[in-house]
Amino acid sequence: MTESFVFSLDMLPDFARDLVKDLKPGDVVTLRGPLAAGKTTVVAALARALGYQGHVASPTFVIERRHPLKGPITTLAHLDFYRLENEQIDSLDWRETFDEPKTVTFIEWPERLGDRLPKNVKSITLEIVDEKTRRLTLSDNFAA
Numbered sequence: 001m002t003e004s005f006v007f008s009l010d011m012l013p014d015f016a017r018d019l020v021k022d023l024k025p026g027d028v029v030t031l032r033g034p035l036a037a038g039k040t041t042v043v044a045a046l047a048r049a050l051g052y053q054g055h056v057a058s059p060t061f062v063i064e065r066r067h068p069l070k071g072p073i074t075t076l077a078h079l080d081f082y083r084l085e086n087e088q089i090d091s092l093d094w095r096e097t098f099d100e101p102k103t104v105t106f107i108e109w110p111e112r113l114g115d116r117l118p119k120n121v122k123s124i125t126l127e128i129v130d131e132k133t134r135r136l137t138l139s140d141n142f143a144a
Helices: 009-022 039-049 086-091 094-099 110-116
Strands: 003-008 028-032 064-068 075-080 103-108 122-130 133-138
Touching (some): 028 039, 094 103
């Protein structure tokens, strides 16, 4: 059953700590939502909940950022396809990320990938409720 949660920014760290319990090495998680919905903010909270202490910036202009982690998940890969067209997407080596068994991959703007996504991705959809509040909907394969 798909679950939805309404939260404000101050609630996000607690939510992220609960959500990462359902992440395992090799998972691919898509983030959908309009501009300024908070996709990178959610990834940053999840990165902190996984133990990453550094700054998590949007990968919009660099396409991919990687953050080292300790534990069974050793890398958080954060990809953003917002600016890319089909030809550009096909020319990049981003698919290799899916084959890294100790990496969790977060993808912003997965709509750009069409049917190129692997099967069984987990999905987070964000909706803007108001300036400080968001509705977050998890796909059925999240147990959180």
